């Protein structure tokens with residue numbers, strides 16, 4: 001009998017250097033937003049090759065603030081993929097804006113850029129922006145997307161919460177990192193523990209646009225300005241600051257940021273490990289004819305937050321794995337299928353590829369500290385299921 005192991009679909013990894021960094025903050029004068037946040041922002045911007053990075057309390061807060069910065073005309077719609085975490089589109093609804101879901105490409109599971117173009121052609125003035133999601137870690141071809149978006153005056157806020165460390169070669173054969181801001185106006189990242197870098201809760205936006213950067217900094221802290229040269233009124237003295245717009249408390253604490261900086265140092269090995277794990281899953285999927293996310297591997301570097309297979313017996317497989325203490329997950333039900341969306345104008349929406357995808361999708365355990373023996377246990381269990389051994 002094989003030993004039973006407990007395996008989750010995602011997991012953080014905390015090392016002594018992470019613990020030391022947090023303890024150092026606890027002994028310092030700052031707990032909430034302070035020097036560790038600026039350090040993390042600088043290191044992050046450098047890592048992804050962007051000019052600016054703004055840390056947030058979480059990626060949902062980052063997306064909300066990002067939409068507030070880019071929103072030009074609330075009567076115009078925002079295009080979103082349905083196969084994502086609800087926060088990708090909720091950020092528009094927070095501002096009473098409207099979203100329209102575009103079906104996915106059944107092979108890459110990312111938003112179908114041809115369908116995006118068709119929608120824009122049919123209704124050139126109806127939309128203001130698009131929120132593409134680098135699903136499972138596979139970057140959207142934002143070079144191609146930007147060509148389409150520019151023709152119709154759309155902004156791009158890339159939700160790269162799955163794809164830190166990912167990127168692709170553009171038409172000039174330059175490697176473009178997710179978050180570099182070459183084709184996207186803003187790019188968001190999450191540091192929730194199931195993601196690549198864990199800070200407890202945390203998020204980040206990167207951009208190369210100085211005015212977006214300043215606006216984001218203000219929004220995350222109540223819309224308040226402390227820089228004398230930017231005051232609307234004459235200063236009343238050294239204590240004076242102004243609230244210039246309605247902002248939020250979306251700040252990241254220094255404790256979290258310290259964790260982010262040490263974890264960021266391990267990003268490259270993290271992505272390498274995830275790609276090694278993915279290759280083993282892919283070999284298994286090929287052998288057993290299970291569909292999985294297929295893409296041009298010479299062009300794209302997948303960040304592999306998730307590894308998704310498609311199974312005709314998904315529900316049974318999920319239950320079978322659970323009996324063996326392997327906790328797989330489903331990412332995602334199409335966002336518009338959630339009861340809130342159904343009750344609020346999306347009950348007629350039907351996107352065939354997204355719905356077919358959802359009916360079969362299952363995310364296998366994928367995290368960078370997943371060891372070969374644990375992955376073997378997962379693959380052996382999958383094989384048992386396939387062979388009808390119960």
Ligand SMILES: *Cc1c(COP(=O)(O)O)cnc(C)c1O
Pocket residue numbers: 058059060061084085087088133159161162189190191192201202203
């Ligand atoms: C995790 C995630 C978010 C939200 O991140 P939080 O930091 O938990 O708010 C948004 N979009 C996508 C695609 C995600 O995976």
